Structures are given as C-alpha cells and as structure tokens.
Amino acid sequence: METVTTVAALRERLAASRRAGKRIGLVPTMGYLHEGHLSLVRESVAECDVTVVSIFVNPTQFGANEDLSSYPRDPDRDLDLCREAGVDLVFMPDVGEIYPEGFQTYVEPGPLAEPLCGAFRPGHFRGVATVVAKLFNMVQPDKAFFGRKDFQQVAVVRRMARDLDMPLEVVTVDTVREQDGVAMSSRNAYLAADERERARCISRGLFAARAAFEKGERRAGPLLELVRAPLSAMDSVQYLEIVDAGTLEAVAGDIDRPVAICVAGYIGKTRLIDNIVLDPASAENAVSTAA
Numbered sequence: 001m002e003t004v005t006t007v008a009a010l011r012e013r014l015a016a017s018r019r020a021g022k023r024i025g026l027v028p029t030m031g032y033l034h035e036g037h038l039s040l041v042r043e044s045v046a047e048c049d050v051t052v053v054s055i056f057v058n059p060t061q062f063g064a065n066e067d068l069s070s071y072p073r074d075p076d077r078d079l080d081l082c083r084e085a086g087v088d089l090v091f092m093p094d095v096g097e098i099y100p101e102g103f104q105t106y107v108e109p110g111p112l113a114e115p116l117c118g119a120f121r122p123g124h125f126r127g128v129a130t131v132v133a134k135l136f137n138m139v140q141p142d143k144a145f146f147g148r149k150d151f152q153q154v155a156v157v158r159r160m161a162r163d164l165d166m167p168l169e170v171v172t173v174d175t176v177r178e179q180d181g182v183a184m185s186s187r188n189a190y191l192a193a194d195e196r197e198r199a200r201c202i203s204r205g206l207f208a209a210r211a212a213f214e215k216g217e218r219r220a221g222p223l224l225e226l227v228r229a230p231l232s233a234m235d236s237v238q239y240l241e242i243v244d245a246g247t248l249e250a251v252a253g254d255i256d257r258p259v260a261i262c263v264a265g266y267i268g269k270t271r272l273i274d275n276i277v278l279d280p281a282s283a284e285n286a287v288s289t290a291a
C-alpha cells in the first residue's frame, strides 16, 4: 500500500494503472475509519483492480458552529486498517492541497440538497459536491463507493455525476450497524456511555417501522409514529420524515413506491443520522435494506 499527499503524486501513481486498463475504485472518507468504511473498501476491492481511499476532513462541508476542529482523527490507525483491508493507495492531502490559495469554484447541487440535512446544514452539500467532484477529477475512478447511511449524500452525488457527465458509476453500500443496531459513525466516538445507550432509540424506532411495514402497514402516519415514540430519548430531533427514495420529496398517505424514513437529531452535543429504505415492490424490502 502506498500513501500520497499531493494531487501530482496521486495522478502519477494512477497513470500506469489506467494505461494498463485497470479498473479504479475510489472510497472517499473523512477518516477515523470503522467497519462501515471498511465495507465500502471491501466492495471496491471485490469490484475493482485498484482501490484508492481518500482521507480528508473537508472544511467546506462544515458549518461555522459545527465540529470541524474536534472531528475525530487517527491517521496511523486508519492506515493500518486500510493496509489490512487490501487498499492499494491512500490519498491524505492537507487542506492547502485541496483548496489552494485563490480557490473560488464550487459545485452547487439542486433541489435534492434542500430538504433533510440540507435544511439544517446550509452549504453542507455544496461542500460535499465540490470536494467529491474534485476527488473524481483527481482519481478518475471507474466506480466510487458511498454508504447508504448518508442517504441524501448519495442522492446528491449520483445526481451530480449524471448532470455533469462524470464518467463513473456511483455504488451505494448498505449501512453497517453495531450489534445493538446503532449505525456505525465516526461521530459515535463523541458519545458518553449513557448517550451511547440512548443512541439505540433511533434504530429501535426505524426497525419497529420496518417490522410494521413488513406486516403490511403502508400508512405513512402510523409508521412515523412508531419511529417518533422512541426518539423521545434524544435531546432534540431535527427531522423525522418519510421521503420518496428517488426525489427525496416528503411522502404522506400510503406508501406506494420506494421510500426512506430519515432521522437526524442530537444526543448531547453529537448529531446523529440514520435511515431505512422501504420498498413495497420488493418482498424482501426489509432484509435488503437492513441497512
């Protein structure tokens, strides 16, 4: 495994692979890796010849009062985990390498970036789209791998790739959970023991809704109530919504197409998000989206 910190070294290292016709997979991350990230890596290793992991805590996607400065970091451990997982190349740039002096061009996503996290983190998806577009241009991957836990992020990135004619496949990977159901997240590291216990309420509610859906409940209202009740263990809920899985528009009434139930809120000072996808057309909807 090699580690590079500059765009020039990254391009140089990948040029030979590309000339040799190797398929290149990219896994963009902000580091502090866990099993969720590693499942993206494994998927890339399985589907591509060369796997590149980027580790970069992207300042442009953090709001002024968010946790950019305290975001957890452990580069040495990250490199060990990447090596063990079969990563070929790690790109670990510093901020100046990605946003050099004079940087002024951003990617502005459309309506997919407006609801849910977009409403509570103004500018967040502009920052995500910009850095992901830059990573796509730097690595020029055949496939890029993203986690379903960040449901809206995948939708925004997929749309951007399509709208801007980026020649790659965006692959979505199911959410990896702790044994008790809590979605893995680097930010779980912020949680004190009692907060970690309370964090279970999110997946508990989502799983209750999924169980009811599997038994035939199709009304959005009662499904939302099943998620809402346990969320009282959170300190605040930013949103709890059922949205069309494609457009992210709110769905009321009966669920007659694939939807996502999306949650975001705070436990203490830690912001957590999670979701499940429910698809009435798929007999196995719950299993495939345990996620």
Ligand SMILES: Nc1ncnc2c1ncn2[C@@H]1O[C@H](COP(=O)(O)OP(=O)(O)OP(=O)(O)O)[C@@H](O)[C@H]1O
Residues within 6 Å of the ligand: 028, 029, 030, 031, 035, 036, 037, 039, 040, 145, 146, 147, 148, 149, 150, 173, 174, 175, 176, 177, 183, 184, 185, 186, 187, 188
């Ligand atoms: N539990 C998970 N299962 C699958 N993929 C995940 C999981 N958590 C994160 N990912 C994916 O890993 C990629 C990098 O995410 P990131 O580095 O922000 O990690 P994170 O744990 O989501 O951090 P945070 O929750 O603090 O934002 C994203 O595509 C994200 O969706």
Ligand SMILES: CC(C)(CO)[C@@H](O)C(=O)[O-]
Residues within 6 Å of the ligand: 028, 029, 030, 056, 058, 061, 128, 131, 132, 150, 153
């Ligand atoms: C995709 C990403 C690496 C862009 O900074 C980030 O938003 C993340 O880790 O999900």
Ligand code: BAL
Residues within 6 Å of the ligand: 030, 061, 062, 150, 153
């Ligand atoms: N996983 C999304 C990165 C963020 O919360 O900024």
